[in-house]
Amino acid sequence: MLTTLTILAVAFFVAHVYLLFTSFGKTGFQKQKYLWSHITLWITGGIACLIALLFAGKSVSGVIDVFDTPGKAAILLLIAFVLSGAAHSIVKLLVLPKYQKTA
Numbered sequence: 001m002l003t004t005l006t007i008l009a010v011a012f013f014v015a016h017v018y019l020l021f022t023s024f025g026k027t028g029f030q031k032q033k034y035l036w037s038h039i040t041l042w043i044t045g046g047i048a049c050l051i052a053l054l055f056a057g058k059s060v061s062g063v064i065d066v067f068d069t070p071g072k073a074a075i076l077l078l079i080a081f082v083l084s085g086a087a088h089s090i091v092k093l094l095v096l097p098k099y100q101k102t103a
Helices: 002-022 031-055 070-102
Strands: none
Touching: 002 031, 031 070
8 A cells, every 4th residue: 555655646747847838838827737736736735644544553664653743744734835836936937028028
């Protein structure tokens, strides 16, 4: 189960990166892809939180054991949302203005 959840988390993170970078193309800024890039990041955080809730404290991994309480596991969700917010701010304030000038 841990392997399956880890593979799912990695797959969603790869999808996040792919969607994020392909949101900006020759056809302009694609809002739908950009939204899905954020959603896939949130799903990745949710899966990471689930992994921590299920496997922390069971000596499966030293990294997972760090998140040995529900509160610590929830930090993984918080990290995903903070990263999403930071990325959105960077794109909105720095990338889009320059991107729209060249388009």
